[in-house]
Amino acid sequence: MEELLVFGGSGSRRLTSAICRHLEVAPGDGEVIRFSDGNLFVKANQNVRGRHVYVVQSTVFPANDNFMELLFWIDAFKRASAASVTVLMPYFSYGKADKKDEPRVSIRARVCAEAIEAAGAARVVTMDLHAPQIQGFFTLPVDDLYALPLLAEAIGTGEDLVVVSPDVGFAKQARKYATRLGAPLAIADKERVDHSEAARVIDLIGDVDGRDAVIVDDFTITAGTLAEVAEALIARGARSVRAAVTHGVFTGKSMERLDDSPISRLYVTDTVENQPVRLSAKVETVSVAPLFAEAIGRIHRRESISVLFQ
Template sequence: MPAMNEPKLIAGNANRTLANAIARRMSMHRGMSVSLVDARVERFNDQEIFVEVYENVRGEDMFIIQPTSNPANDNLMELLIIADALRRSSAARITAVIPYFGYARQDRRTKARTPISAKLVANLLTEAGIERVLTLDLHATQIQGFFDIPVDNLYAAPVFALDVEHNFRGRLQDVTIVSPDVGGVARARELAKRIGCALAIVDKRREKPGEVAEMTVIGDVKGKTCIIVDDICDTAGTLCKAAEVLIENGATEVHSYITHGVLSGPAVERITKSVMKSLVITDSIEPTEAVKAAPNIRIVPTAPMFAQAILNIWSGTSVSSLFETDTLWPIYEGMYSR
């Protein structure tokens, strides 16, 4: 049975721009004004986080929009405290909309005496009163199994497919999708399948985290327009090196599509000076002024997809329908032509 009350949105400070965009998009879908719940999320002088909700949320279906990006710990605590405030205010259901799920790279024990931090975060979210999680391109899909509550993991691939088809129209036959490592082959293969392009792999060998010792291209990229696909770009060292190796192996140009633009440290400078013609990221993480100003970085919106997913969750209809490019195209109509 569809919910009787309207869905209500509340946001922390991690990505207010995306939260407002989702609210605007939902207003278009609903034919009525949807705005963020009036609340304050502030810090005391000692940096303790304080949350106060000014509107009645008793019996409401609440959606907290808060990526746990840099500063990851602060944004995670904001999410937990907002959830606690809503639970103690008798909200009927609390869904955490986490466009970028921090700590997802710590999903297993790679060495002795190390934590599985992604599982710890899952436990924290559940104990805070969150009853459902909506996220985008989890670094490892098995993280969904860390939760004992429903997790809806959306994919950027359908949106990226629309963008590639639009921007590379007429030359898709020359496009090759590239995975920057063996672990990301499934993600790259998915996009390659959607747009009907060839697939290649850059095999890398790390001596230690953050450094790449050697790279080898598996597949034919000579004379091709290469598109590197990955979920996270942090310092961009691996990405820029992979682009150089592809050019050295005969690629005519290199572009990259990355879901989460963490882009920390020297990343923006590296990308600006790299051989990549363009880097496309989503707005799952609030872009810095440096990212916005970079001439070869472009941002595609996720608000249309998240707004529709929230409405589907609220109404009890399928979220997996958003995994298909043909389903998303009407939502993004006006932005992309086919």
């Protein structure tokens, strides 16, 4: 691990420290300065010449600042003659913008992918992209890790467990949870009519009567969908409701909605750590640091990381 350096951006300092503990290396020494006019300044305070650098940065809270900071880190390391720069982006906030689904709009995920490449990244490691095809926006290697094994372990197994997808779009991934947990699958049919981040559940496919339901999803922002699906599950006879979400992107009144909902426990990972709200006692955080540390180690030793996708 002599040539390995792991730096953390402003969006993932705690996760970076946890990753470094697993790798048994010290976090890289760097600094970020925010000037009064909004400009960002980044600097590595140690020699990176000829070293393989790994920079950890989730691009959220604030999304634009953290994304620009990430680009500046990549450029700084390349200009300091790092042998390579690998980006670890636990949560890619613009991953939701993966298609042109209405006139005169930008495919923002593609723009961000091109910017990361132009800045000089050699590889990207991320987790639970909103759409797997986003990997195709890059021409460099992309490893999209899964939080499923860690969240499934936190959920545990149960005789009367049922896994619930909050919409048809996540059904394929939810089925993987169901298979892993040995449970049947139910699917909520929801409708989203605008950009208000609110959705309406209009139907529920599957039997949840008398069962312990677990809603699974890749991210939540307002907790509105989770709360509404939970209400629908209780109305259909579910005995209890929990939820497991990879990215806890909590804003506004999300915690109030969670506390007022029938959800007894919400499992989230630590891919997002700068939420502007105080987390509810119902939220339980599962760390993905071991998974990212293993990915870094395998990439650094030029070993296959396919075992991490099993």
